[in-house]
Each structure stands twice: as structure tokens, then as C-alpha cells.
Amino acid sequence: xxxxxxGLEIHIHLNTATKVFCGCxxxxxxxxxxxxxxxxxxYPGVLPVLNQHALELAYTVSLALxxxxxxRTLFDRKNYFYPDMPKNYQITQFHEPVGQNxxxxxxxxxxxxxxxxxxxxxxxxxxGKMIHAGDMTLVDYNRAGYSLLExxxxxxxxxxxxxxxxxxxxxxxxxxxxxSDGNMEEGSMKCDTNVSINKAGAGLGTKVEIKNLNSxxxxxxxxxxxxxxxxxxxxxxxxxxxxxxxxxxxxDVTETMRTKEGGLDYRYFPEPDLPPFVPDASFLKxxxxxxxxxxxxxxxxLVREFGLSREQAExxxxxxxxxxxxxxxxxxxxxxxxxxMANWLMGDVQKELNHFNLTLExxxxxxxxxxxxxxxxxxxxxxxxxxxxxxxxxxxxDKDPETLLQEKGLESIATEQQLAPIVESVFSAHPxxxxxxxxxxxxxxxxxxxxxxxxxxxxxxxxxxxxxxxxFLA
Amino acid sequence: MDPTFETRWxxxxxxxxxxxxxxxxxxxxxxxxxxxxxxxxxxxxxALQGLPFAVKDNIxxxxxxxxxxxxxLETLVSPYTATAVARLQAAGAVVIGKTNLDEFGMGSSxxxxxxGKTNNPWDFSRVAGGSSGGSAAAAxxxxxxxxxxxxxxxxxxxxxxxxxxxxxxxxxxxxSRYGMTAYASSLExxxxxxxxxxxxxxxxGVMKGRDPYDQTSLDPAPGVARAVKTIAVLDGLTDLEPAxxxxxxAALDHLKALGYxxxxxxLGTLDYAVPAYYTIATAEASANxxxxxxxxxxxxxxxxxxxxxxxxxxxxAGFGDEVKIxxxxxxxxxxxxxxxxYYTKAQKVRTAIRNDLQKVFDQADLxxxxxxxxRAFVHGDRSMTPYQQKLADKFTVTANLAGIPALxxxxxxxxxxxxGMQFMAPAFEEGRLFEAAAKFATRVAAPDCPGxxxxxxx
Numbered sequence: 001x002x003x004x005x006x007g008l009e010i011h012i013h014l015n016t017a018t019k020v021f022c023g024c025x026x027x028x029x030x031x032x033x034x035x036x037x038x039x040x041x042x043y044p045g046v047l048p049v050l051n052q053h054a055l056e057l058a059y060t061v062s063l064a065l066x067x068x069x070x071x072r073t074l075f076d077r078k079n080y081f082y083p084d085m086p087k088n089y090q091i092t093q094f095h096e097p098v099g100q101n102x103x104x105x106x107x108x109x110x111x112x113x114x115x116x117x118x119x120x121x122x123x124x125x126x127x128g129k130m131i132h133a134g135d136m137t138l139v140d141y142n143r144a145g146y147s148l149l150e151x152x153x154x155x156x157x158x159x160x161x162x163x164x165x166x167x168x169x170x171x172x173x174x175x176x177x178x179x180s181d182g183n184m185e186e187g188s189m190k191c192d193t194n195v196s197i198n199k200a201g202a203g204l205g206t207k208v209e210i211k212n213l214n215s216x217x218x219x220x221x222x223x224x225x226x227x228x229x230x231x232x233x234x235x236x237x238x239x240x241x242x243x244x245x246x247x248x249x250x251x252d253v254t255e256t257m258r259t260k261e262g263g264l265d266y267r268y269f270p271e272p273d274l275p276p277f278v279p280d281a282s283f284l285k286x287x288x289x290x291x292x293x294x295x296x297x298x299x300x301x302l303v304r305e306f307g308l309s310r311e312q313a314e315x316x317x318x319x320x321x322x323x324x325x326x327x328x329x330x331x332x333x334x335x336x337x338x339x340x341m342a343n344w345l346m347g348d349v350q351k352e353l354n355h356f357n358l359t360l361e362x363x364x365x366x367x368x369x370x371x372x373x374x375x376x377x378x379x380x381x382x383x384x385x386x387x388x389x390x391x392x393x394x395x396x397x398d399k400d401p402e403t404l405l406q407e408k409g410l411e412s413i414a415t416e417q418q419l420a421p422i423v424e425s426v427f428s429a430h431p432x433x434x435x436x437x438x439x440x441x442x443x444x445x446x447x448x449x450x451x452x453x454x455x456x457x458x459x460x461x462x463x464x465x466x467x468x469x470x471x472f473l474a
Numbered sequence: 475m476d477p478t479f480e481t482r483w484x485x486x487x488x489x490x491x492x493x494x495x496x497x498x499x500x501x502x503x504x505x506x507x508x509x510x511x512x513x514x515x516x517x518x519x520x521a522l523q524g525l526p527f528a529v530k531d532n533i534x535x536x537x538x539x540x541x542x543x544x545x546x547l548e549t550l551v552s553p554y555t556a557t558a559v560a561r562l563q564a565a566g567a568v569v570i571g572k573t574n575l576d577e578f579g580m581g582s583s584x585x586x587x588x589x590g591k592t593n594n595p596w597d598f599s600r601v602a603g604g605s606s607g608g609s610a611a612a613a614x615x616x617x618x619x620x621x622x623x624x625x626x627x628x629x630x631x632x633x634x635x636x637x638x639x640x641x642x643x644x645x646x647x648x649x650s651r652y653g654m655t656a657y658a659s660s661l662e663x664x665x666x667x668x669x670x671x672x673x674x675x676x677x678x679g680v681m682k683g684r685d686p687y688d689q690t691s692l693d694p695a696p697g698v699a700r701a702v703k704t705i706a707v708l709d710g711l712t713d714l715e716p717a718x719x720x721x722x723x724a725a726l727d728h729l730k731a732l733g734y735x736x737x738x739x740x741l742g743t744l745d746y747a748v749p750a751y752y753t754i755a756t757a758e759a760s761a762n763x764x765x766x767x768x769x770x771x772x773x774x775x776x777x778x779x780x781x782x783x784x785x786x787x788x789x790x791a792g793f794g795d796e797v798k799i800x801x802x803x804x805x806x807x808x809x810x811x812x813x814x815x816y817y818t819k820a821q822k823v824r825t826a827i828r829n830d831l832q833k834v835f836d837q838a839d840l841x842x843x844x845x846x847x848x849r850a851f852v853h854g855d856r857s858m859t860p861y862q863q864k865l866a867d868k869f870t871v872t873a874n875l876a877g878i879p880a881l882x883x884x885x886x887x888x889x890x891x892x893x894g895m896q897f898m899a900p901a902f903e904e905g906r907l908f909e910a911a912a913k914f915a916t917r918v919a920a921p922d923c924p925g926x927x928x929x930x931x932x
Contacts, residue, residue, distance in 0.1 A: 038554050042765040044542065044655035045534045045556060047688050077761050079808070083781035088764035130781070137781050139769065267808035269817060272660035272758060275689055 002197045002231050005204050006163050006223055007119075007155035010170060011148050012180040013126070013188040014057045019145035020125050021048035021091065026147065028187075032140035040145035042086030047273050050075075054147035055098070055277060057179040058123040060290045061149060062099025064177055065118050069287075072278050073098050075271040080264050084128035084139050092124035092150075094268040096276075104153075105296055106169030108162060111310055113296065116166060117154040124148050149180070155194065155204060160223035167191065167216040172295040176320045184215050193219055195226040197234070205230070206240040210254050212247045222247045222254055229254070298323055306330060306338025315346050322360055325367045332371030333378065344370060348388055352395045364398035365391070373401040383461055386410050414461040416468065419452075422460070423468045426451045438473055445469065479670040482931035483619035484524040486568075487516045492930035497617050500926065505592045506602070506612035509539050510571040520566025521680060525673075527562065528612045528621040531572035532579055533664065534653035535559055542655050543575045543587035543605075546766050546773050546792030556653020557688065558664050558681040559622070565680045570618065573608025577794045578763065579626055579657045581605050582846075582863060584633070585853060586796050593853075594636060595923045596891055600850040603633030606667065610637040613667040616926040620668035620677055626658045627751055628846070628870025630665030631882035635845035635894020638884045638921045640674045640911070642666045643870075645901045646877035648694045649678075650685030656762040658755035661874040669920050671883070675908045696902040702910045705729055705897075706838035709738040715848040717888035722844050725885045725895045728917045729842070734910075737838045743827045744868055750827070751871035752864060753807050753820035760804030766792065828876045835900045840910055843869040845882040845894040873898050881907040884920045892921055 019026050022039035039046040055073075062069055076094035102118035126146035131138045151170070157163045171182040171189060182189045191213055196205035208226060213219045230240050244263075245254040279287075293301070299317040302308050308316065316326045322345065330341050345360075349370070353363060373390060376382045382390065382405065393404045405411055413419050426448060427434050437444050452465050486493060494512060501510060508531045516524040529535055532542040533556050540552040559569065576586035584592045584607025592607045594600040595615040602611040606623025610633035613621045623630040625643040634641025643665045654664055664681065668674045685691045707726065714722060729736060768774035768788025769781070775791065778784035793801070807816035834841055847866050851857070858866070873880035878901050885895040899906045 041770055043534075043553065043771070044532070044540060044547065044550075044765070045552075045651075045653040046554075047652050047690075049687060049689055079761055079764065081764065081767065081782075081785055083767070083769055083785065086765060086770065087761075088767060089761045141770075265810050267760075267805065267810065269757060269761070269808055269813070273656075273688075273690060 001200055002227070002234070003200045003202075004158050004223070004227055005155035005196045005198070006157035006159075007194040008151075008153045008157070008163070008167075009192040009194070010151045010153070010167075011190040011192075012151070012174055012182055014054050014147035014149055014179055015181070016051055016054045016057065016147045018051060020051045020054045020123070020147040021145055024145065028143050028146075030142055032138070032142060035142045036144070040086060041141060042088075048091060048271075050274055050277065051147060054123060056283070056286060056290070057147070058098045058121065058149055059279065059283075059287045060177055061151070061174065061179055062102065062121040063287055064173065064291060064294065065099065065102035065104050065121060065151070067099030067102030067118060067121055069279070069284075070096050070098055070100070072096065072276045074276050075274045076268045077271050079267045082127060083137070084130045084141070084144065086128070086141060086144050090124060090127070091271055091274070093122035095270065097122035104166075104170065104173065106166050107296060107299070108165055114156075114162070114166075116156045119152040119154055121149065121151050124150060155196070160220035160227070163193070163223055164216045164220040167219060169295065171216075172318065176292050176295055177290070178320075187214065190214065191216075191219055193222060195223055195230070196240070197227055197230045206242050208240065208242065208254075209244045210247055211244060211257065212249075218247055218249060221252060225252065225254055292320065295320075295323075302326075302338065306342075308338050308342050312339065312342035312346065316342050319360075325360060325370075328367035329370045329374070332368055333374040340374060341370070344374070348391055352391060356395050358395075363395065365394055369394055369400055376401055376405065380412065380414055380461065381405070382410060382412050385458060386412065410459060412461045413456050413459050414464055416464065419456075419460055419464055419468055422455050423452055423465075423472055426455060427472060434473070445473075479928075480525065480619070480673055482928045483526070485931040486524055486526045486619075487518075489931055496927070496930045500595075500615050501617055503593065503598055504595050504602075504611050504615045504617070505590055506573050506608040506615065506617060507571040508541055508543070508574050508587075508590050508608070511538075512570045514568055514570060516568040517566045520564065521676065522562060523566035525567045525619045526570040527567050527677075528571050528573045528609055528618040529559060529569055530575050530606050530609050530621070530623045532575060532624055532655040532657075533559060533622055534655075535569050535572070538569065538572055540655070541572070541589055542579075543577045543584075543589055544792065544794070544797070545588045546768075546788070547771075548589060548773065550771050554653065556664075557650040557685045559653065561680055562677065567677075571612075573606070573612055573621060573623075575608055575629075576605035577797050578655065578759075579605040579624055579629055579662075580759070580796050580800055582628070582632055582867065583851070583853075584608060586794060588794050591853075594850045595926060596638065596850065600852050600891070601636065601855075603636035603846075603850060605629040605633075606665070607633045607636075610634050610639055610641065610667045613637070613639045613669055614923050614926070616669075616923075616928060619670070620666055620673055623665050623667055624654055624657075624662055625665040625870075625874065626662035626755060627867050627874050630667055631870050631880060631894070631896055632846045632867075634667050634882045635884075635892065635896075636850035637667075638887070638892030638894075638923060639667050639669050640671050640884070640920065641845075641882040641894070642674050642678060642904070642907070643873060643880045644678060644682065644904060645694060645879045646874075647690050647692045648682045648879075648902070648904075650683075650688040650691045652685055652687040652691075656758070658758040659762060660758060661751070661755060671908065671911055671915060671920070675904075678904060694902045694904070696905060697900075699905060700839070702734070702839040702906050704735045704737050704838040704840075705910070706737045706739045706834050706841040708744070708843055709740045711843070713847055714844060717849055717891070718844050718847055718893055721885050721888050721893035722895065725842070725914075725918075728914060732913050732917065739834050739838070739841070741830055741834065741872075743823065743830045744872065746823045747827060747872045747875060748865050748868050750820040750823035751867065751875055752803070753816050754824065754875075756800045756804030757808050757817050757820075758804065760801045760808060763793075763797065763801055768792070824875045827872060831872070831876050831878065831898070832900075839899070840906055841898040843896050843898070845869060845896040849888060849891040849893055869896060877901060879904045879907060881911055883911040883914060884918065885914070886918050887921055
């Protein structure tokens with residue numbers, strides 16, 4: 001009877017070589033305080049210089065999310081003291097963000113789709129990182145000044161499950177665009193979650209913000225916890241108070257961080273050190289050129305175009321590289337359909353990748369090699385078992401299927417002319433079995449097949465073996 | 475103007491002992507420097523070859539302290555050099571010290587420095603003005619050929635007028651702010667104090683121009699050069715100290731005698747300039763000074779409970795009262811829900827002032843006002859309340875709010891103390907300032923401060 005409203009403030013680290021306002025390397029995990037300079041350390045007199053690439057990526061995301069793009073984007077200062085924030089204000093965008101009023105469509109578990117509105121997309125800088133050690137606090141500023149993109153949604157999500165699916169879809173989108181690796185566990189994607197509940201039809205309730213969520217799983221759990229907590233509160237006749245809560249992942253609960261009364265006044269005002277940015281035609285062209293078919297659209301197209309099942313399409317489009325690989329392989333092996341190719345990727349290819357601990361991006365199998373493997377099958381030059389054997393050889397030897405086929409002499413024995421003498425010799429070696437089968441003991445037929453296979457080193461085409469056996473036994 | 479000024483100063487390295495014999499005792503009396511390192515060799519090449527200069531101690535020079543006149547940064551040594559300073563060094567000039575200032579540039583006497591006391595070379599009982607008091611005093615006392623200051627609301631021009639030297643505030647953005655400790659970012663620019671107008675112009679020429687490290691910087695784009703003919707003057711100017719009033723009237727006579735047409739104008743927005751200025755300046759300062767928290771550099775307590783406690787203790791002990799007042803005022807005017815009433819309104823006043831000045835410049839080539847309503851006052855003078863002292867900034871802050879160039883020039887002595895007048899010009903028209911000031915100097919030259927000399931260079 002309660003309705004839940006979830007809105008997200010998603011932060012992603014943009015894939016820029018350098019930080020957003022200085023030339024320092026944007027690389028986390030290096031020796032602490034080595035990727036720093038007077039600018040990102042907030043020395044007196046320094047000024048920010050806007051990283052054009054970060055701005056391009058911000059516009060690229062905004063356009064992909066269908067936002068209205070700002071023709072004159074501005075930066076603002078957000079004032080608050082925090083020990084790991086060098087200037088004690090964050091350069092962000094408040095009055096005129098890069099993009100506004102967009103939306104993103106994603107698939108729910110039942111296969112239907114849902115649209116979530118995007119309030120705005122804005123570019124800002126990240127802070128450093130505090131490390132508490134005993135009675136000491138250490139600060140690493142390597143991360144200070146990273147390009148951070150914040151995407152703010154409207155409260156259009158209705159459950160923890162839905163939100164988890166949305167976050168995974170969002171992650172796919174930023175990975176497809178190549179703007180971020182979107183990894184929540186490693187901190188390159190973070191998400192503050194606003195949850196409110198209310199009686200169905202009564203509109204939004206009082207918003208509670210949850211921070212410290214570093215996986216989409218925790219987001220789901222935290223929303224579900226909040227639903228119960230807030231419902232119990234309302235049931236008891238209380239009002240939910242507006243506050244910020246922290247997710248405690250050890251106890252699976254949210255805990256008060258600060259109440260509204262203790263809320264901060266960020267005193268936003270225009271950043272005087274950065275002039276407005278006005279994108280020109282060539283900038284907008286680059287943004288346009290950077291657009292890609294988004295995962296959901298691609299999934300729908302693959303179902304349409306190649307007759308994939310939903311499960312196949314979901315697997316193939318999970319990563320852009322896999323989807324590209326798939327389409328290239330299908331196109332290169334003209335004879336076969338997409339379904340066979342999808343099955344390769346979901347089954348044996350995935351198995352070998354796991355076995356060799358490799359990724360599709362960095363493994364000996366190319367789309368061309370998979371396509372020629374499939375073409376050998378389609379042409380009847382090998383059969384399925386040999387194909388699987390060849391796949392393993394590709395991974396082991398990094399050679400083309402055709403070469404491996406020649407080197408190993410694995411081509412199918414697929415003509416009656418070649419196979420008939422072999423069948424005859426098996427028959428003459430096992431007259432008792434032949435007699436038994438002829439007398440009606442079909443179970444022993446398998447033995448004869450096995451003997452033919454053994455004699456041909458497994459290369460006999462199974463269909464032909466069966467056909468010849470039938471013929472000779474007749 | 476002394477045509478041999480530069481030639482004599484270029485002897486600095488060659489006549490080092492003679493210079494030091496003169497300069498050391500003089501500096502003892504004036505106290506213009508917080509760091510004084512005259513024992514350097516000046517390069518002997520470039521447009522400014524061999525010229526020693528001083529840099530206000532809120533401007534970064536690598537391996538020099540960068541105290542900003544504050545306990546907070548007393549121990550800070552700059553890891554980098556401001557772009558404008560680097561350009562001067564590349565042109566052959568050499569930094570010989572860092573000059574005293576009101577803490578973080580907040581004040582008009584240099585008495586609000588936490589780290590030193592600067593006296594006016596004309597009368598040691600008086601202030602040198604501020605906040606670039608050390609720079610103006612060093613230039614007037616013959617300790618340097620020129621000195622860099624920063625001008626947020628008059629901080630180069632007012633001390634220049636108190637010390638009887640030229641003080642240039644260039645057009646906003648024409649000189650890079652990279653390396654200049656920010657007080658009010660949208661208002662301030664680096665400026666020059668010197669006894670020589672010609673050198674001031676030359677130094678400006680070296681410093682100016684776009685800098686990739688300052689995205690608000692630009693290349694000056696002056697209009698078609700034209701001779702200055704009409705100079706606007708304020709109608710019904712009151713509230714000047716009588717001595718300044720006399721100097722002002724005398725200056726008007728000199729301009730007439732030089733053949734300029736004087737055009738009385740009414741600047742209706744002038745009375746709103748100071749409130750608008752302090753609203754914007756303090757708002758920006760409240761953010762700009764937030765970085766000083768004792769964590770990465772600067773003053774920090776011996777012991778703190780936690781990072782928040784460390785920040786609170788550092789700022790409590792590190793900042794002087796005036797700095798704290800301005801941070802609090804700026805925090806107040808930026809509160810959410812109150813911005814329309816203060817910050818946004820001040821920005822509207824700023825636009826109105828700009829428009830008002832544009833109208834003046836539609837009819838006149840320059841605008842002349844006194845630089846400051848008084849001459850140098852004595853240390854600890856209580857005759858003006860802090861509020862009145864701030865109101866006295868109205869002539870200077872106007873140029874900062876409008877972003878236009880202004881030059882304070884010596885307009886004679888009154889009862890033994892220098893008085894400065896100020897020319898303002900449209901953006902990028904520094905050339906008009908230099909042209910008119912040079913003509914004015916044919917009638918009233920920059921005065922020689924008693925006890926100072928360049929004799930060591932002979």
C-alpha cells in the first residue's frame with residue numbers, strides 16, 4: 001500500500017588521462033601524493049584550467065541520455081569544509097550544467113522496459129581520500145581533481161530491484177560510450193540514493209538520502225531496508241524526517257549521518273576563475289561522432305535482425321566489445337545465423353575464456369577466426385566435436401582454424417567413397433556384433449559407430465557414419 | 475621623469491656594494507620587505523636587463539616565502555612562480571625581495587600585516603597605504619626600480635598616491651592572475667608601482683598577455699589609437715581632505731593649461747560602488763581563503779582531536795581580525811535565500827557602474843578623480859571609523875568593479891606629503907593613461923622623497 005520513490009545521484013570518474021583542472025595524471029592507486037601539483041593541492045595563487053576532453057565526455061554522455069545541451073555552460077563553487085578537499089570548495093555546475101531534462105530507458109527483469117527521467121548531467125572535481133590509522137589521519141590527494149560526472153535522476157524508480165537493474169543498465173551505457181569503466185567496487189562509479197515512501201497516490205514522501213553505497217547490490221538492499229524502516233515509522237504515526245543516512249554494510253542497515261537541521265548551506269556562486277564554455281560546431285560534431293548505439297537499442301535490434309532469444313541478446317550486448325565481436329563474426333560467416341554464433345559465445349568461448357583466464361578483448365580468438373570456424377562447420381568440413389577441439393587449439397596455439405585443420409589433419413571424412421572401406425573393415429573385424437545388430441539388438445549399434453570413429457580418429461562425419469551403417473546393415 | 479632612471483638601475487649588479495650601503499639603512503627605516511635578498515646577480519640581457527624589482531608577498535616566486543602577510547602562511551615557501559613574474563625574469567629583471575602587505579591584501583595601510591611594519595618613506599610616522607604598502611614604499615624609497623602589487627579595490631593605486639609614485643592597475647584579465655593569491659578573483663589584477671612612468675609602461679608591456687594557466691586572461695585589444703583630448707571630471711566632488719582638494723583643483727588647472735577639455739560628469743552609481751565592492755569581494759574571499767586549513771601547508775596546531783579540530787584551530791590562530799570579519803561577511807552574503815538581497819544585487823550594481831562609465835567614455839577619453847580622499851595618515855589613526863575608511867575606497871573600487879584600467883600619478887606635494895590623482899580609461903586603453911600622465915609630468919614630475927637617491931649608481 002506504500003509507494004516507493006527512488007532518485008539517484010550517480011557519480012562516475014571520466015576516462016581522462018589527466019585531472020579536470022590541472023595536468024596531473026589521473027591515476028589512482030599510485031604511491032600516495034605523487035600525482036599532485038600546486039593546482040590540485042590548492043596552493044595560494046593557482047587557477048583551474050578546464051580539461052577539454054572531460055568536457056567532451058560530459059557532453060557525450062548528456063547527448064546519449066537525450067539531454068538538452070547547454071549552449072553556454074558555467075561552473076560554480078560549492079562551499080564546504082572537508083579535510084580531503086584541497087580548496088574547501090568544489091568546482092561544480094549548479095546554475096547551467098552541461099545537460100538537462102534527459103531520459104534513459106532500461107529493461108526490467110520481466111523483459112519490459114521503463115524510462116527514467118534525467119534531471120541534469122554536470123561536470124565537477126573529485127576530492128582526495130582520507131585514511132584513518134590509529135590516532136592519525138592521513139590524506140592522499142592523488143584522486144583530488146579527478147574528472148567526476150554527476151548524473152541526477154528524477155525519483156522515477158519504484159523498488160530496490162528496479163534500481164539495481166537501472167544501475168546495471170546505466171553502467172552498460174557509460175561503458176558503451178567509453179567514457180568510464182563504471183566500476184562501483186573500485187570507486188569509479190558511486191551512487192547516492194534518495195528514497196521516500198508514501199501512501200499510493202499521495203505523491204512523494206519525505207526524502208531520505210543514503211550515502212556510502214559501493215555496489216548496486218547494496219543500493220538494492222539499502223532501498224529495501226529503507227522501505228521497511230520508513231513504513232514502520234509511518235505506521236507508528238510518526239513523520240519521516242529529512243536526513244542523510246549512511247549504509248552500514250556490516251549490519252545491512254542505514255544509520256543517521258546528519259539531519260536536516262545540521263544540513264549544509266553550500267553557498268553556491270559562479271566560479272570567477274573559469275569563463276563560460278560555449279561549444280562550437282566542431283565540438284558538437286565530435287560529440288555527435290562519439291555517439292554509439294546504446295545497449296538496449298542494440299539488444300532489441302539483435303533480436304529483430306538475427307532472431308536471437310532474449311537471453312542470447314542480453315548476453316551478447318552486455319559489453320559493447322562482445323556485441324561488436326558477435327556482429328562481425330555473424331557477418332563474416334555468411335552461411336550461418338546469429339543464434340549459432342551467440343551459442344558459441346555463451347557456451348564454449350566463455351568456457352575457454354574462463355579456463356585460460358582471459359577476456360574476449362585480449363584472447364587469440366578473433367571474430368574472423370570464430371567466423372571461419374563456423375564456416376568450416378557450415379561447409380561440413382568438420383563436425384561439432386572437431387570444431388570444439390579446434391577452438392581449444394586456437395586458444396592454445398593462436399592460429400587460424402584453417403591452418404590448425406591442415407596441420408592436424410582434422411578435416412572430416414565426409415564422402416561415402418572414403419568412409420565405406422573403413423565401415424567394411426569394422427564389419428569384417430566384428431562379425432558377431434554385426435550379426436547381433438542385424439538380429440535386432442540395436443544397443444550394439446553404438447559399438448560399431450565407436451569403432452568407425454576410432455578408426456578415423458574421430459574425423460568421420462557422424463551423419464554419414466549413421467547412413468552407411470544403416471545401408472550395410474540393411 | 476628621469477630619463478636615466480633605467481640606465482642607473484641597470485647598474486644594480488655592478489654597483490652592488492654601493493647599493494647595499496644605501497639600501498640597507500634605508501630599508502631599516504621603511505620596512506618595506508618581509509624577505510629581502512638583494513645579494514643576487516641580475517641577468518645582463520633582455521628588455522628589462524639587470525633591473526631589480528620587488529614582489530608583493532601574496533604573489534608566488536619559486537623558493538621565496540609566500541606569506542601573504544599572515545601568520546597562517548608564515549612558513550610557506552612557494553613551489554612555483556607566477557606567470558607575470560616569470561615573464562619579467564625572462565626579460566632580464568631580478569626579484570630582490572617580497573614586500574609587506576595588509577594580511578591577504580585586506581586593508582589600506584599595511585598596518586594589518588601580521589608579520590611586519592611598513593613606514594611611509596616621506597614620514598616614518600605615517601603609513602605607506604595598502605594593501606601593497608611595501609611595494610609602493612620600496613619604489614618610493616629607491617630600494618627597487620619597480621615593484622609588483624595586487625589591486626583588488628585600489629591596493630596598488632592608493633599606496634602609490636601615499637608614497638608619491640605611479641601605480642598602475644591594468645585592465646582585468648590583461649595580466650595573468652596565475653600565482654597571485656586570490657582575495658576577490660573577479661575584481662583583482664596585478665599592478666605596478668614605480669617612480670618612473672616610462673618603466674611602468676615597459677613593465678606592463680612585458681607582463682601582459684594571455685596565459686594558458688589563467689583562462690580568464692586575454693590579449694589586450696585596444697581600439698584605434700587616438701590622442702586624449704577630453705577628460706571627464708566629477709561634478710560636485712566633496713568629502714576630500716582640504717589638502718587633497720587643493721591638489722585636485724591644481725591638477726584641473728594643469729590639465730587645462732595642457733590644453734585638455736574638461737567635461738564635468740555626474741556618476742550616479744558612485745555612492746553604491748563601495749557597498750557593492752565589499753559584498754562581492756568578501757563573498758569571493760570567503761571561498762578563496764577556505765583553502766587555508768593547516769593540513770597541506772601553513773600554520774597548524776601542535777595537537778588536534780581530529781581533522782575538523784585541526785582546521786578550526788589553524789584558522790582561529792592563523793587569521794587576523796580583519797580577515798575573519800571579511801570571511802564572515804562574505805559567508806553571510808552568500809547564504810542561500812539571501813543571495814538576491816546581497817550578492818546578486820551587488821552584481822547588478824556592478825553592471826550599472828559599468829554602464830555608467832561607458833556613458834562617460836562615450837563623451838570623454840579619460841575620467842580623472844583623486845586616488846584617495848586623504849594623504850597618508852599616521853599609524854594607528856582613529857579619526858576615521860573602519861566604515862569611513864572603507865567608504866574612502868570609492869574612487870579606486872570603481873575601476874575594479876568595471877574591470878577598466880586606472881593609473882594613480884603623483885600630482886604634487888601638500889604640506890610635505892604626496893597627493894595622487896587617478897586616470898581611468900576604457901578597457902584596454904592603458905595607452906591613454908600613459909599618454910596623459912606623461913603630459914601631466916611635464917608640469918608636475920614625480921617628487922623625490924627626501925633622503926632617497928640613486929647616487930650609488932654613479
